[in-house]
Amino acid sequence: MNMNTIPVRTKLNHTSMAINTLKQKTRNIKNLFFLSMIMVLASCNHLKLDKSTAPLDENPTVYHSKFSSIDSNQVANYESEDFASTALNNYTIAKISKEFSFLKCTKESVVNSYDSSVIDTIYTFSNRNNKIQIYRAKHNDFIFTFNVTDSKFKLNGNIKPGITKELFSRKFSITEAINNKVQIVNSNRTIMFMFYFESNRLIRISSDLYLD
Numbered sequence: 549m550n551m552n553t554i555p556v557r558t559k560l561n562h563t564s565m566a567i568n569t570l571k572q573k574t575r576n577i578k579n580l581f582f583l584s585m586i587m588v589l590a591s592c593n594h595l596k597l598d599k600s601t602a603p604l605d606e607n608p609t610v611y612h613s614k615f616s617s618i619d620s621n622q623v624a625n626y627e628s629e630d631f632a633s634t635a636l637n638n639y640t641i642a643k644i645s646k647e648f649s650f651l652k653c654t655k656e657s658v659v660n661s662y663d664s665s666v667i668d669t670i671y672t673f674s675n676r677n678n679k680i681q682i683y684r685a686k687h688n689d690f691i692f693t694f695n696v697t698d699s700k701f702k703l704n705g706n707i708k709p710g711i712t713k714e715l716f717s718r719k720f721s722i723t724e725a726i727n728n729k730v731q732i733v734n735s736n737r738t739i740m741f742m743f744y745f746e747s748n749r750l751i752r753i754s755s756d757l758y759l760d
Contacts, residue, residue: 607706613720613732623729623742628720632734635703635741636691636755641682644673648700651675660685694741694755703741703753713748 613628645653651673660666669684672693678701681693699710705719713726720732728745744752 609705610718611705611720613722615722615724616733621729622727623731624726625731625733626720626722627735628732629734631703631705631720631732632739632741635705635707635739636694637704638702639680639682639691639694641671641684641689644680644682648673651678651680690757692757694753694757697752701753707750707753709750709752711750713745713750716743716745716750 611628611631613626613631616625616627618624644651652675654672654674656670656672657667658670660668666686668686671682671684673680673682677697679693679695680691683690683692697709699708702708707716707719716730717723717726726745730743730745731740732743733740739757740755742754743750744754
């Protein structure tokens with residue numbers, strides 16, 4: 549036996565073991581990386597499961613509503629004075645012009661119904677799917693048309709197109725199942741908001757308000 553070959557074989561064995569150890573560590577690192585990626589993706593999917601909960605967290609306002617009736621079109625009517633009287637408080641001509649510049653604005657002069665010497669103005673902000681009309685009198689402005697499908701348009705309480713039926717029901721303290729059309733009114737029914745649902749999501753808000 550040539551004794552000079554023993555150290556060479558020993559070195560080769562040590563090198564082979566080192567390579568195998570390095571490979572195992574590399575596999576472990578790869579496994580940890582893929583496991584981390586799976587956990588991150590699972591976390592993201594979990595956050596996406598119910599986006600409808602976000603508005604409730606952002607705005608915890610909940611309105612009291614009282615069931616009133618179901619009409620011939622199977623529309624459930626609920627009274628909610630606190631909602632109906634404040635729903636559009638944030639909408640002014642100046643705010644709409646600034647924040648919703650994608651809407652076309654037109655103005656129409658009209659004779660005041662109580663004083664023919666006074667000329668009032670109707671402002672109409674609209675595009676293909678949204679329409680808001682405001683009557684500007686001498687001392688005040690009144691919204692009399694609010695018909696929107698875009699989630700950019702929020703009523704007080706962060707109620708807007710895109711939220712789920714479940715969130716809508718929670719917002720109005722409704723415990724029973726609701727149909728695809730729900731109307732929220734004030735006590736004397738001079739303010740009415742119609743909510744349209746499709747596939748369990750709010751797709752449209754429509755309101756033609758009483759203008760004396």
